[in-house]
Amino acid sequence: MLAFFEKIAKAPIGVKTMSYKCLLFDLDGTLVDSRADLANSVNLMLVELGLRALPSVRVLNFVGEGARLLVERSLAASTESEPLPSEVDYALKVYQRHYGEHLLDETCVYPEVTETLARLDYLPKAIVTNKPYGFSVALLEGLGMLSQFKTVLGGDSLPERKPSPMMLLEAARGCGVEPAECLMVGDTKFDVTAGRAAKMKTCGYIPGFRGRTELAEAGADFLIERFSELQVLVESAKTKFAVA
16 A cells, blocks of 8 residues: 555665655645646637637646646647647637636645645745746645745746756755755656656655556656655655664
8 A cells, every 4th residue: 555665665674764854746636636727727728719628638638748738739639730839829828817717716735735744844845846837826825835835946937847857956956955855746757757867766646647657657766645645755764774
């Protein structure tokens, strides 16, 4: 059940396991379930543009690499053709307007997130998401979570987004810790790939948008099925194994 126990159990006798000094989190699919509002906003965009709406599950397959790619892929799926850059530019503005109006309609915090973050309040935390910064802050503020995080970085905060490690490295710097002292928590291969590139340990949240298989194939160090398992993972990392 707790997949990370298998890896902790393999630590050599007498060796102290990693003690994390900072936690980095993706947002959509990791801390919050925003699927309904993302899909609805995309379809409101498509309908306004006179295009065919898409099944929600199809839209969610396009989530994870930033708003522009979400819009571009949704246009291509709806029209069955590649959109021109100018068409994507216009559609992105339409999408942003709709999402700005609806980002808190149905979005909610995943079970056990609030309690777990409170229990881990002794560690600095950062948000590293490909969602635009403005929407990220609005979402966190609207859900009463913004004060939990020392640093918030969105997909438009820096020149590169995940799977580049740039945001993760900047978040570690902003929290005053070394990258190797951080644990990156996310629900997609982009989170895991970015974490590995930043030389951080990675934890995959299985109930998120992409599921166990993608996270495992990406090489996540740990997998959790319930968010409260994150507390166990972090506290287990401070344990010293008895010398035989």
